[in-house]
Amino acid sequence: MPDGTTRCRACHGSDGPVVLDLGEQPPWDRMPPWDTPLPDAAYPLRMWCCRDCGLAQLEADAEHVEELFAVEPRAVVEQSDRSVSRLAAEGLLRPGGRVVEFGSPHGESWLPRLTGRGMTAVDPAGCPDGTADLIVDFYGLLHEPDQHRALHRRAAALAPGGTLAMQLLPLGTVLREGQWYDLRHGHYAYWSLPALDAALRGFGLGVHRAWRYPLSGGTLLVTARADAAPDAATRELIEEERALGVTDPAALARLQEAADDVRWLRDWLAAERAAGRTVAGYGAASRAVPLICRAGLDAGLLTAIGDAAPGKQGRRMPGTDIPIVSPDELAAARPDRVVLFLPALADEVRAQLPEVEAAGGRWVVPVAGREAVQTLPPLAMLGSRSPG
Ligand SMILES: [Zn+2]
Structure with missing residues (x-):
């Protein structure tokens, strides 16, 4: 929608630019069964900022067909x-x-x-x-x-x-x-x-x-x-x-600069694969969807994403062939690295899945906008590792 036809959702002003354009993105809440063929439907995802009242807002409405209930972290x-x-x-x-x-x-x-x-x-x-x-x-x-x-x-x-x-x-x-x-x-x-x-x-x-x-x-x-x-x-x-x-x-x-820089995540995953290490993810969260789509990731780079919500398991991430599996299935695959898409949950998730580190795997978190991946120290060093 060109500027001039956009109306502010709060003050109804029409003066303002698009400040963030993520291109066509699949709806984050539409996780298809894992064997549904690609491509998925995708829609423009843009943030527009009103000069009159300062509200940053979604430029266009989007239809919603499905609501997958997450396990509340x-x-x-x-x-x-x-x-x-x-x-x-x-x-x-x-x-x-x-x-x-x-x-x-x-x-x-x-x-x-x-x-x-x-x-x-x-x-x-x-x-x-x-x-x-x-x-x-x-x-x-x-x-x-x-x-x-x-x-x-x-x-x-x-x-x-x-x-x-x-x-x-x-x-x-x-x-x-x-x-x-x-x-x-x-x-x-x-x-x-x-x-x-x-x-x-x-x-x-x-x-x-x-x-x-x-x-x-x-x-x-x-x-x-x-x-x-x-x-x-x-x-x-x-x-x-x-x-x-x-x-x-x-x-x-x-x-926009941060969104345009996301290629570093794909490059890091490619380097891990070249070094012979398998990488999985954890947290089929809403914020992981644009990150994965924008970085162009697929199951060849990120083998699977673990999530505790039963409603998401057996499905795949929107816009990619990366399957969503249960935490137990994730641990059983013994990945060398697990990218945690919800860094705030690090202590909680690592304590729930000690098998990952017991098998020699390491948790890593993407550091947004800083072109970096940070490896978390072994949980034992944090002094909260549960037995087993
Ligand atoms: Zn406004």
Whole structure:
């Protein structure tokens, strides 16, 4: 779609450039049975940045035909625990208070944690305006094609004095870490704190507090309310993102450079193969799809990808012939190297699969945007190796 016909999902402005173009990419959530012939359908995947409000966003809508439920990694569950505890420490989880959840179509729910503390859950579909003492949005907002409508619904649902709490991966993290592969079909909005704060003010809210956690390179828990008064630490997070250039299309173009550099991964795998070493992967995660497609990998270079989700096993990665196998099958193949596509899960996955290192294999992580592969030290050196 040429500039001029693109309309901002939040402010409806039309002025802005494409800042990241990944070409044609297969939908990340469509993992076909392993013997389905190639090629897979692919669609343009582009990030467009609005000059008026600074929202980086998916340029085009994409249809979704399938939703494969992933096993929620322990690191994600633990972050949910931390986020809910933080909200409790802020005094936001009052017994009898009404909570509305705008959740993700493929994430877990926070409601059991909140009703377990005495809050009353109200269905967002049947929620009259002005009823929610607390709204929790756990990766929900980014799935909404119409961001203006999504923000309006959340603001309207809040009771006077209510708080909107959101967990999201901010654009600042994507930019700082060169995580261009976080651009996905179906993930429409890539908010930064400065842009989100400005957009919320259009609905009578503003960023009140924000906390950063290590998950996914830097995940934020953000609260917004009508009489928002950010403290010094929150203002620092907002300014830190602004300094990175999150609302500047020229700065965002650095993501394109990182995406264009991905050939190093293919070269590394070819060198491993030439040296007689077999390499498998672990984590058939959404972020692995564009990385693998963009690097042009196939089963000749990466023999298989292990994943704990039964719904993914027996399928293959979109756009390639790389099969997805169970963790047990992965270990039984005794690969010399295992590329971990979710580096944050290193401790968890290595502890669950000690067989890999017991057989002489090594875990490696791609270092995004830095043209490097880093070999993790043996788990025993970390002092947490389980017996067997
Ligand atoms: Zn805009």
